[in-house]
Amino acid sequence: MNAVEMVGVDKSFGNVRALDDMCLSVPTGSIFGLMGPNGAGKTTSIKLMLGLMKPTAGSLTVLGVTPSGDGAILRRRIGFVPEDFSLYLHMTGFEILQFNARLYGCLVEENVRRLQTVFELPLARKISTYSKGMRKLLGLYIALSTEPELLILDEPTEGLDPVVRSHFLGVLADETARRNLTVFFSSHILSEVEKICDTVAFMRSGRTILQDSVESIKERYRVYTVRFATGHSPRDVKDIAVHRERALGQDAWDVEVLADQEQARAAFADAGGTVLDVQSLPFDEIFLRFVEA
Amino acid sequence: MKALMWKELRENRMKIIIGCVLLSVIGAAVSIAYRFFEGGIPGISQIPPEYMDLIKKLLPDFSNVNAYLYSQWFSKNLQQVGAILAVVLLGGAVAGERELHTAIFLFSRPVSRGMILASKVIVLFGGLVLAVLVSTGCAVLGALIIGKASQPAFVLTATLHSVVALLTFASLATLLSVLVPDRVKAMLFSGVILIALSIAGQFKSLHWLNPLALFGSSDLIKHPVPQLVPIVVGVILSSCMLWTSYLILQRQEF
Numbered sequence: 271m272n273a274v275e276m277v278g279v280d281k282s283f284g285n286v287r288a289l290d291d292m293c294l295s296v297p298t299g300s301i302f303g304l305m306g307p308n309g310a311g312k313t314t315s316i317k318l319m320l321g322l323m324k325p326t327a328g329s330l331t332v333l334g335v336t337p338s339g340d341g342a343i344l345r346r347r348i349g350f351v352p353e354d355f356s357l358y359l360h361m362t363g364f365e366i367l368q369f370n371a372r373l374y375g376c377l378v379e380e381n382v383r384r385l386q387t388v389f390e391l392p393l394a395r396k397i398s399t400y401s402k403g404m405r406k407l408l409g410l411y412i413a414l415s416t417e418p419e420l421l422i423l424d425e426p427t428e429g430l431d432p433v434v435r436s437h438f439l440g441v442l443a444d445e446t447a448r449r450n451l452t453v454f455f456s457s458h459i460l461s462e463v464e465k466i467c468d469t470v471a472f473m474r475s476g477r478t479i480l481q482d483s484v485e486s487i488k489e490r491y492r493v494y495t496v497r498f499a500t501g502h503s504p505r506d507v508k509d510i511a512v513h514r515e516r517a518l519g520q521d522a523w524d525v526e527v528l529a530d531q532e533q534a535r536a537a538f539a540d541a542g543g544t545v546l547d548v549q550s551l552p553f554d555e556i557f558l559r560f561v562e563a
Numbered sequence: 564m565k566a567l568m569w570k571e572l573r574e575n576r577m578k579i580i581i582g583c584v585l586l587s588v589i590g591a592a593v594s595i596a597y598r599f600f601e602g603g604i605p606g607i608s609q610i611p612p613e614y615m616d617l618i619k620k621l622l623p624d625f626s627n628v629n630a631y632l633y634s635q636w637f638s639k640n641l642q643q644v645g646a647i648l649a650v651v652l653l654g655g656a657v658a659g660e661r662e663l664h665t666a667i668f669l670f671s672r673p674v675s676r677g678m679i680l681a682s683k684v685i686v687l688f689g690g691l692v693l694a695v696l697v698s699t700g701c702a703v704l705g706a707l708i709i710g711k712a713s714q715p716a717f718v719l720t721a722t723l724h725s726v727v728a729l730l731t732f733a734s735l736a737t738l739l740s741v742l743v744p745d746r747v748k749a750m751l752f753s754g755v756i757l758i759a760l761s762i763a764g765q766f767k768s769l770h771w772l773n774p775l776a777l778f779g780s781s782d783l784i785k786h787p788v789p790q791l792v793p794i795v796v797g798v799i800l801s802s803c804m805l806w807t808s809y810l811i812l813q814r815q816e817f
Contacts, residue, residue, distance in 0.1 A: 317816070320671045322667065322670055322671060322816060322817040323816040323817070324816065342674055342675050344673075345671060345672065352668065352671070354664055355668070356663060356664035356665050356668065357665065358570070358574070360574065369566055369569075369570055372565070373566050373567070373673060373674055374673055375673075
């Protein structure tokens with residue numbers, strides 16, 4: 271069963287369409303990365319999952335349940351770290367953790383102690399004295415301390431220094447390994463997505479343009495240098511989607527496709543092309559190819 | 564629910580304490596000042612008799628301590644400062660969460676929106692009622708200090724009317740706090756609506772609009788029994804506004 275399933279979800283704000291036929295499947299127990307440029311609809315997708323917003327159309331289930339504004343039972347199973355993480359500044363770190371624990375109806379001391387061995391956050395201090403990075407970390411404490419089944423993180427590492435970011439990602443990986451936790455992760459930082467995510471989805475203009483495992487994307491996205499017979503061009507290629515083409519000379523092209531190599535070679539051959547060279551691209555370059563297309 | 568109420572109390576304790584202290588000081592000062600007015604307003608005998616008839620209609624009734632407390636405490640200082648306190652306490656209830664961006668955190672916790680609203684209303688309404696009771700107690704105590712005992716039935720009835728009226732004002736502020744995502748604007752709009760209705764209510768044809776009528780009429784001095792109409796109207800208005808606030812909050816997106 272998938273932890274999150276979005277099928278044909280639309281979300282409009284007046285005339286602005288934030289999500290347009292959005293489809294997404296987050297496998298249970300995976301670390302899932304949602305990537306896209308600013309305004310792609312990542313935060314809107316997360317708010318829909320939490321029941322903070324309602325979809326205009328389409329179907330959405332989270333942990334097998336349809337989220338709604340009063341979905342308190344569902345939210346008990348979710349830990350969430352928002353992008354713009356504002357907390358009650360008059361509380362101390364301990365107080366907000368206790369407040370959160372009481373809302374979830376659980377004990378958090380053991381989990382907080384485990385996190386403290388890694389981060390040593392000054393929990394006795396008021397949140398108003400915390401830096402942006404410390405607040406983000408406190409957000410992770412809050413989200414993980416209640417042992418959720420699904421952890422939703424919206425740009426969680428923004429503002430963290432590289433060392434803390436590395437520990438942060440380590441804790442996520444440990445928690446996922448320790449129990450059957452699903453992590454839904456939205457980020458601009460491609461290196462960390464590549465490092466920890468099993469599956470990723472690329473978003474552009476409110477829709478998913480690609481969803482696959484990181485390894486599969488890196489394995490399948492290739493730049494083929496192809497020489498086409500006279501009268502043929504990349505436009506003759508069928509069965510595989512050409513993402514980008516660039517003429518190198520009169521009959522040679524660089525053609526970028528996301529496909530199995532055998533399939534790609536067969537498609538080029540059918541279109542009168544001969545593959546001269548095959549190159550791979552770094553993950554961040556592949557991402558840019560998709561979102562800039 | 565307890566955790567939410569604790570958070571509300573923690574956040575608003577200073578407002579409630581300041582409101583209680585301020586109203587209590589005013590209450591005690593107003594009733595102690597009665598010793599200066601007991602024999603009539605100083606200097607009033609020097610007013611020429613031809614103007615006296617006209618002025619008499621405008622003068623408050625200071626003939627006994629109950630009449631004095633009614634005119635100077637229940638329908639003046641408590642009414643005005645209490646209304647401000649109601650608007651300040653409730654105007655920021657939900658609007659404050661949105662303005663300070665804590666709404667995303669709060670509304671993504673495993674509690675229903677109804678529970679969140681209810682905890683705010685219970686704590687803040689409680690704080691308002693506490694301020695009314697404590698300050699009215701101080702007003703009564705002040706009168707006792709100068710040797711004037713007010714009639715308990717009158718004090719209880721006037722306090723009941725004040726509580727109902729101020730809770731109605733607080734319900735209006737709650738509604739605006741849900742509608743307007745900015746604390747100051749929510750408070751200002753609530754204040755403007757109350758002032759506009761009070762002004763409109765001064766005209767005979769629009770007298771029914773006057774929200775100050777919820778505090779009961781001066782008949783309370785002679786007949787200290789609850790006046791049914793203002794109390795029923797106040798309770799119905801409050802219930803409607805709170806229910807509307809709940810329905811709007813249920814539909815809102817964060």
